[in-house]
Amino acid sequence: MVYFEKSQPAPDCLETEKEKASGDYKCGDVLDRIKTDFKNKCYICGYKEPVTINIEHFRPHKGNNDLKFQWENLFWSCSHCNNTKLDNYDDIIDCTDLNEDIENRLKITMKPFPKETVTIEPLDQNQSTLSTAKLLNSVFNGTTKLKTIEASNLRNKILEDIRDFQKYLFNYYSDGFDDDDKANFLAHIKRHLKKSSNFTAFKRWIIRENEVMKADFEQYFD
Secondary structure, eight states: OOOOOOOSSSEEEEHHHTTSSSSOOTTTTTTHHHHHTTTTTTTTTBBBSSSSSSESSSOTTOOOHHHHHHGGEEEEEHHHHHHHTTTSSOOOOOOTTTTGGGTTTTEEEEOSSTTOEEEESSSSSOHHHHHHHHHHHHHOOOSHHHHHOOOOOOOOHHHHHHHHHHHHHHHHHHHTSOHHHHHHHHHHHHHHHHHSTTHHHHHHHHHHHHHHHHHHHGGGOO
């Protein structure tokens, strides 16, 4: 999970729909704006351009109309994460609140080999951090038999992305390429580290854990 800034002000249609008996929180330009705010990525797993999309209520509304139509409560999620979270988590870290500093509260890693699982390490003992770690562990490693299969498929996508990222890192530090090649590799590394990329958190932790790469590339975290 990484920080995303939620655009303001809220779409006008939400207040109008809230007053209706069967109002729709996907009204007007809500979908387009949420898609843009979250870089068309699931805010939980980081999968870009998911083929199944849900408008996620960050705080489960449980029939509360204020929460149901609150702009700040509407997030972009894939179905796997939405169906894993359901209304079981109401105290996770808000990735749209810059003050929550989400990237420095959870360490998210996966060894770049087949059949590995994802490791989620809470970096503080706040309840919201522990709850978020529990959710992410369920998302990436599975709970039920079906969701464990989905999680395995998701990890395969993460592995593909990490290996592509590694290729550019290895090439960047290789002596066998000239400056033009290095500039090209750097452009790809920067693209991988942008929050709009697939599974950004995993790649940023690869950089953070190596002092040389941290000095070279942390400046490109947006």
